[in-house]
Amino acid sequence: MAHPPLRPQKTAMLVAQQIVADIHRRGNRVGDRLPPERVMLDEYSVGRGTLRESLRFLELQGVISLRPGPGGGPIVQQPDASSLTTTLTLLMQFEKAPFRTITEARTALEPMMARLASERMSDEKLKELKESVDMMRDNLEDQEVFLEQNRRFHDLIAHGSGNVMFGYLVDSLLGILDGSAIGIDYPQFRRAAVHKAHLNIYEAIASRDPEASAEAMAQHIHEYVRYAEKKFPEVLDAPIVWSS
Template identity: 40%
Template sequence: MSASSGLTSGSVGKVRPPKTSERVARELVNHIVDNDLAEGTKLPNEKQLVEVFDIGRTTLREALRLLETRGVITIRSGPGGGPVVRRPRPDDLRESLTLMLQFTGSSLTDVLDARLALEPMMAGLAAQRIDAEQVAELRRSVERMRENSENQAQFLQENQVFHSLVAEAAGSSVLWVFNETLKSIADGGVMGVEYSPPRRAAVAAAHEKIVDALASGDAHSAEEAMRQHMREAGEYWRRKYPELTSRGVRWLH
């Protein structure tokens, strides 16, 4: 005879059904995604939405506020205004993740360690999936970095571009989102990190080595090249900016 689990209607909490405003918000998200509505597309106005969902204005406004905080829509004011489609971006996740990391006491070193684990994996995937045009664009990125080696702002921008291109070539939207989010949290330009000319040249050389590995289709070599690059970057930050890497992550919005 099997033992009783002891699970009864009285031993568990009641499952809260979703609020009407939450249900409406989900239905609007499904409508936007299922119909592939482009960013900037105007949704029906408040009067029309109230009729479509057969709800009150207060409930509708609560649903729209929920979507606005999630980055799904923007609310335009004035005549002809109303809800407009907005596609969520990695920066939207950055805000939430940064706050979570701050409350858990995470440091910039923790973020750099996460990138050290993530970026070589993406480079390995990219080596198996990258096409000729993506390789060419990465090589152009390296060229631009070298051509603007005396310009700190241009160097930092091109560094961001390069890593985004590798993430895109990996062909995983999930990894791309996480990479973009972590990269934006550990943004050297925002934090005031300065790269000397020799260091900029070393970064460009590391990028070229990664591109060569990607172009060869050798996943192992691509992973190792990216891992070495990320380790060198982390070591540079820790050596030159120890107070920066050891401090806790801060919400800077």
């Protein structure tokens, strides 16, 4: 289906938006190949340079991958939170926002996520949450495993809330959520305290108790902030910086 010629202003962006709309209209799935370049040039009534700019933008956003050679071309992908990570981190860096920005957001939002998760999380995801709690318990001496399960636990609750925005928001911040990447340390006594908090949160969610779930999460985040303020105040006030 040919589309009417697009106005010159921001043509590449408009073409990118139309390509996404057509992906959904056609019901394309991950791994499907989009029409070849010559077809898309006619379909969107634009020049080769504009079309390629549109495709490069969509590749950066994770909507497609561009495979070279015969049988290649644009292939549909599932976008993830990586582009949101870059955008949010850059925005905060240019605002000179301190790491405290993250802890304040967690204080406000994560109790709500836990509340919703207690009402909406599937039994399958609840089992995964318990697995995370148990894996943390069994590996308290291994900081790498601890940090991995800490992030997994909070990510599962965010997605278990049934709110896509919460899920992607936590996904986008996983790299800096706990502060370990910028200097907050977790000695074994602190890891044990975090495990106990996670167990309390899990039990409240498993009991399908919204109030207890929100309260347990609020207490957990409060303890984390209090620990950071006491031991690592300079980290809380350090500006967020975009990095790999």
